Amino acid sequence: MSSTEAPRGPIDSSRVPRYAGPATFARLPRLDEVGRTDVAVVGVPFDTGVSYRPGARFGGNAIREASRLLRPYNPAQDASPFALAQVADAGDIAANPFNINEAVEAVEGAADDLLSTGARLMTLGGDHTIALPLLRSVAKKHGPVALLHFDAHLDTWDTYFGAEYTHGTPFRRAVEEGILDTSALSHVGTRGPLYGKQDLTDDEKMGFGIVTSADVMRRGVDEIADQLRQRIGDRPLYISIDIDVLDPAHAPGTGTPEAGGLTSRELLEILRGLSSCHLVSADLVEVAPAYDHAEITSVAASHAAYELTTIMSRQIAAAKEAKDAK
Ligand SMILES: N=C(N)NCCCC(=O)O
């Protein structure tokens, strides 16, 4: 697509019913159908890094299936994300299920390739291990990035069974590697039992601030979004959403569920409150459809990815407009 051409949007639901045909995210064109894209939605079918229930390797396709019902206009952000910028489904990154190190390298390499085209990534996991190679790739382009991490868990543990690359450890590795801007790191939705108090002191030393799920309930979504926006400022921002940030009532289909989580409404509202942030890429991980019912989890995930995609599209359009005005 040249910069003057209008983006190619989703399949017209008034002509082809939404339940027909193979699924792409939001029924958008595949990347090979449009040549290049501003936002690449990409799946990572990988779950070898999990410590409890497996199955997130099927998450990306479950989210694609559940996203058939998304409509092209987003009233909450007053934007038509797929008209403002080209958004396309880039398919899946093939990752070795029997070798975590090799898989981590493959994800980093594929992310490098997509980012080098100028696209931003909306990655659908996969387990949380994949956030590390994605952050490595984003940091090569933008330098250390601010991180907003929505999750029941800290994911800053050191190792599991001696393994460094797991779904409970990506953000400790990322801090060690210097790819995060440690003045702007926040967990949101944290809750549940830990291995010890040390988990919290270690996490704080790495620079993380914590907004617990109880904080969200007590202080409300607007105040939380304001606080996060202030902390992030205009830094390049990466958002990583582990779907287990939601209460198991809102997201049963996940591998390490914890009671007392956010509602899908709270998550979506906080994301909308971040629409002015400079979102350079995002992931949504840990959807494990085998434990889901009636697509509860994958529908919630598809809507969260839709809000993130809208934020990116609006910014891409605004940047283009500013450039054209010059
Ligand atoms: N769901 C993610 N990313 N991490 C959970 C790790 C929790 C544990 O095994 O103790």
Ligand SMILES: [Zn+2]
């Ligand atoms: Zn988690």
Ligand SMILES: [Zn+2]
């Ligand atoms: Zn996680």
